[in-house]
Amino acid sequence: MSDVLLEIHTSALAAMETKPLSFIKVATALADDEIPRVDISEEALCIRLADDRGNGGALTAVWAKALTAWDFAADPSWAPGIGARTRERRAAIYDRLRFGDAVRKALDSAVPVANMPGATVIAREHTPWYTPERAAARTFYWQAYEGKLRSKGWSEAAIASLHEASRAVVERLTNPEQEARRQAKGLVVGYVQSGKTANFTGVTAKALDVGYRLIIVLGGTLNLLRAQTQRRLDMELIGQENILRGADPADPDTLVGVDYVGDDEDWDEFVCHSGRPSTLQAFDIERLTTRDKDYMSLAQGIRALEFEKHSPTLPLYDPVNLHRAAARVMVVKKNKAVLTKLVKDLKQIHGILGELPTLIIDDESDQASVNTSDPKKWEKDSTERTAINDLISQLLKLLPRAQYVGYTATPFANVFVDPGDAEDIFPSDFLISLPRPEGYMGVQDFHDFDSPPDPAQRTVANSQEEAHVRSIYSEGDDRLQEAMDAFLLSGALKLYRADHKVPDKPFRHHTMLVHESVKTDDHAALALRINTMWHQAGYTSTDGHHRLAHLWTADFAKVSGARAADLPNPDSYDELRPYVSRARQLIAKGGNPVIVVNGNSDKYFQQLDLDFDRTPNIWKILVGGTKLSRGFTVEGLTTTYYRRTARQADTLMQMGRWFGFRPGYRDLVRLYIGREEPLTKTATADLYEAFGAVCRDEELFRQQLTQYAELVDGFPQLTPAQVPPLVAQHLPWVKPSARNKMFNAELVEIRSPGKPIEPAAYPTDESALCRNTKRWGPLLGALSPELVSFTSPPKVAGAQGTTFSALTARVSHSELIAVLSQLEWEREGIFQPHLRYLAQLDGTLAKVDDWLVLAPQLTKADRVEAIVLNSVPLSLVRRQRQPGKSSFGRIAGLEHRAAAQWLIDSAVDVASVTASNNGVGPRTGVALLYPLVEAKLGADLSAVAGVSQGKADPAKLAMAFTLIPPKSATDSSRRLVRFQTKDSTHIDAPIVATPATQ
Known part of the structure; x- marks a missing residue:
């Protein structure tokens, strides 16, 4: 028996694919006289959604697909200025569907809004070409892949997230139909064991649909790993018909040389296109590698890379030819012998390579692909070009329309932090950080x-x-x-x-x-x-x-x-x-x-x-x-x-x-x-x-990328060439590959309106620690002996409603800057970009009147108190430096920082300063101050801090702090990071020669 209500809802939502409209009007128009009369009211939908949970969920699945697509839509004209994956976007969808409260609640229960971040994109400016209309015009392989993921149990939100992230990569590639040759190079950063293969399979599907006709996947250094990648692409994207190439699965005589059939128990799980794609107004895929055979040589030929042109007088990249041509896909091991064969064969092909839109995907791109980057060799002013790196470079030269996309889970890998290889695979065009996947x-x-x-x-x-x-x-x-x-x-x-x-x-x-x-x-x-x-x-x-x-x-x-x-x-x-x-x-x-x-x-x-x-x-x-x-x-x-x-x-x-x-x-x-x-x-x-x-x-670095990815007046705040100096803020060993080179981008200023500033690389030298502590003397002396209670807001995970006491002081902005500008650090210049920003808050950039200083006190059971210089007794705080580094981990206690953040966040909403927010107004910052002792768990804190007669030894303390400037502490540009270029004649180069060698 047919499910008429389901059919009507399915047809109505399909008719509204690009934008939501009045559901009742659309459904009524589609329910013609031949369809039995069915109740399509909101009440009927609510009842059906409640029953659907125990009946396979078919109607819920239809609505999940539609609502999720609208939730994730990028800047739709029907919801201007309303962010994706937000309650506001979902409300706008319901408004356009003309739904009342009851059905809204029912749908929210059945299909909750996917509260997940999108991909972070750091990129150079590019000419937009991959429009929604262009992407929707050809979707054969993407739809096949999407259907496979759905059959594997992927949620609509997970599929939509993958669609969004893979689109972010494809739109940064070069338009495969454009006449001018251009190579884009990028890096996609995922998480370890997080499904990066799913993303580059999605990228491959979209790239094939839009016109890329040669896909080269560099998949691991072992054939086992390469074969796993090959099988994954064959199963989830390429499909049975392209594997069989006309062979009959029921006739063993036709299956000679065909893999999977008969010896892979999951063969029935491979994508089925219901016919050769070329007979379905799409195009076939020819595999140049198989599950068991890596790239051997084009014995089958050079002919395997000969593309038939529908119009011989036009280049292959012309739409007339491009979208009728079959695609070639190969999954190649990162092995010198294998890649050498590929390069040799390509050199024998003339003419067509210059017309061939190609995508090179480098899985685990920080393994084997990059130049050797040995710190010992930096000292010798030398680098070594590895064999694999050289062969990839040759591939890019032979394929002038090739796009290179590296995938890695380690954003500090050499391919990223050592940009000395800028001429070949440094991600000069884009860096995309994938969101943490659901589950x-x-x-x-x-x-x-x-x-x-x-x-x-x-x-x-x-x-x-x-x-x-x-x-x-x-x-x-x-x-x-x-x-x-x-x-x-x-x-x-x-x-x-x-x-x-x-x-x-x-x-x-x-x-x-x-x-x-x-x-x-x-x-x-x-x-x-x-x-x-x-x-x-x-x-x-x-x-x-x-x-x-x-x-x-x-x-x-x-x-x-x-x-x-x-x-x-x-x-x-x-x-x-x-x-x-x-x-x-x-x-x-x-x-x-x-x-x-x-x-x-x-x-x-x-x-x-x-x-x-x-x-x-x-x-x-x-x-x-x-x-x-x-x-x-x-x-x-x-x-x-x-x-x-x-x-x-x-x-x-x-x-x-x-x-x-x-x-x-x-x-x-x-x-x-x-x-x-x-x-x-x-x-x-x-x-x-x-x-x-x-x-x-890694997490702090990802957060920074997200913060600086926001466009300002339509322009990026940060480009890939400017990222290495940011990484150097975290890792002191990050440097160009040779001593006679330097980063071309110099980080000048980091603005943090309403955001915490928490430096962690305090000196290890006791004399420097002592000098720093004495520089805090005037502010320590200003702390009041009376304890003030603070409570972290109830919604902060891990610090729900925690109350603590603190000593406080009110200091002027100039008094705080006077201290900060004298401090010494373990690495020279590490605090300078923050200090430049803070120094401008005297009215040059924005006006900050004063700062509320909090010295949090630990609970009595854990408290070890000592006088620091001329202060009232303060709680000493135990912290350890990170293994192998000079910097500490987290400085501020979670509940302390949450309470300070609440003071800053609530200040912008108060018309006058009151006692309820501890006198923090729109032009007041909050500073958390900690007399920090470097001590392991179990160590006697008083002994390590050199406490004598109630006083701590200034040389045993690091006066650590966290600053949160007011939200108003910025100008109208909204720019959060500023760089200056050392060599403007090579503005896009990540590194340049030092002045002495130019």
Whole structure:
């Protein structure tokens, strides 16, 4: 029986694809006499939406697709000035649909507004060409990909977010139909294990539709990784018909040389276009590589790159020819021999390459693609061009219409921070930072960056660390046995949930990663130890089950109860016990639960049978080194045991394989990692804190990019060539590739109206610390002895309504600047861009009258007080410098900063200064001041601070601060960052020669 109401709603929404209109009018016009009379009122829609939840949700899905598309629409004419993905945009949609309150509430419940950020784009100016009309004119492959994602269970919001992010890349490429040759080069920064492949598949689909006819994907340094990328593109985009190329799946004689058919259990899941695309008013795709065969040579030919022109007298890029030509796609390993063959073949092709719109996608672009960038070689004034980098450069020269887009998860990778290679793959045109995907489990899920500072108040419910992180040191035990027990328990819980139909599909893989060393001998010894421990663990004995029951009660039951109460969870270990037996059998299948992964060859990986795409169930413990730290995706990773150290920030980030999507089991994820033992281990031994430090830098950098991405008067505040000096604010080792080079862009000023300024690179030299402390003397002496109470606003996560006391002082703007302008820093010039801005708030840029200084006092239980110079007694604050760096992590307490921010935010709304906001008016700033002691947990704070007779030693303190200027502290330009160019004759060059060598 047909669903007439669904048909009417589907037709009406399809008719309103470009913009919402009065729904009742459109639906009535489409409901002709042949359609039985159906109630299409708002009341009927509300009733149907309520019933829809238990009936497959077909009507909800139709409305979800339409509402989400309108929510995400970029600057639509029907909602001028109303931001995407906001309550205001949704209200505008309902207004145009002429809906009342009841149906609005019903739709909001069924299809909530997707409150997610968009991609951040830092780019040079470009000529807009990829208009909505142009994009909508040809959508064959994008629609195929979109449909595949929907069938995989992607939400409409996730698909719309991908559509938006991939569009941001394509619109920055060159118009493939334009006559003038132009190469655009860009970098897309995602998150580790966050689905970057999904983005570049979307970019490929849109690029193909719009006219790019050669796609070269550089996919990994191992054939296993290359084959995974090939299969992903074949399955989700290229599709069955392009793979078969006319072969009959039912006739084995026609399938010679055709991959997947007959030996890939997911063949039926490959995109089906319902016919050869060329017969459906689209175009075919010819694959120049297959699942098992990398680029060998164009034996099939040079002819494989011969494009037939519908009109021979016109160039290929002319629309008459371009949109009738078949596309070529190849997924190529980043290997010298393979790329050399490709370059050699292209050199033999004449004429057409100059007309061929090409897209080169470089996956993991910071691996192998960039020039060697060794700090030791900087000192020798030399750089080395790697073989892969040279071959990519040759590809770009041979394909003058090629666009280069690199993908990486480490924004501080050499391809970005070392722009000495500006002539080839430096992202000179655009840098796009992808938003954190919905459902992604990343650094914020393992660190308590936004929690109050008191560890005693943390629980598995409010602390990410308490829920997921376990120190590997515990009274002499390295907890490897416990980690293995956790792996077995989590596998049993997965099986339990699968039996209870959550998630919809069974958990396919279940893995544990053990990462201790890069030495292969160590791997063999560790694997032997784990294998021995497994067989001696007594998992079938009473003692073994008693140990597992204790871990379940003490750990998993608590975390799952607090964080996954909506998922099936056993009421007792006895209920879980049968699943423990099944999980043990799966892990020990073949007699050995351990696989060592440390080889360098494709043959080695083939022997491991670790193809997560083609192998049905991999339930194993993986032991390895660098091969597990980059590119190789460990599917189903639930337990990680991590002891290895690394010094490079990007290496640390790439080793974070525990990041990723964990649908249905994120509460089961455990990270056993090296933690500092108070008073016995150095700070650099705390691997967990090292990860946190790197991630802080990355997140702060992403925030800066977002802040400066806003256009001012239609022009960018920041271009890719100006980004390296910003990174240098975070990482002191960032520098051009040779001593005779320098950054062309010099960061002059950073404006922060209404935003926190929190420098962290305080001196390590005690004499400098002492001089700085004495410079704060006049302001310290101004602090009142009377405590004032402050409360953080209730909506701030981690600091909801927290009340604290502080000593206060009111100082003039000139008094504060007098102190700030004298301070010394660990790195010269790091505070200068902020100081230039603050110094102008005397009326030059804007007028700030005074500052409210707060010296927060800790709770009495934690308070260690001391007089600093001539001050009243102040709370000393414990902080540690980030591992391997001179800078501290977060300075201000979350609740302190939230309260200060509220004072600034509320000041603009008060007509007169009152006691209710502590006298903070529209021209008053707020400063948080902390006498900071560098001390580890457990250390005697008084002793470290040199407290004698109630007074702290000025040389043992870093007088740290956070400043929040008033929102009014800016001019009408709204520009937040300012640069000056050192060599204006090379304005787009990221680096230039030093004056002595010019």
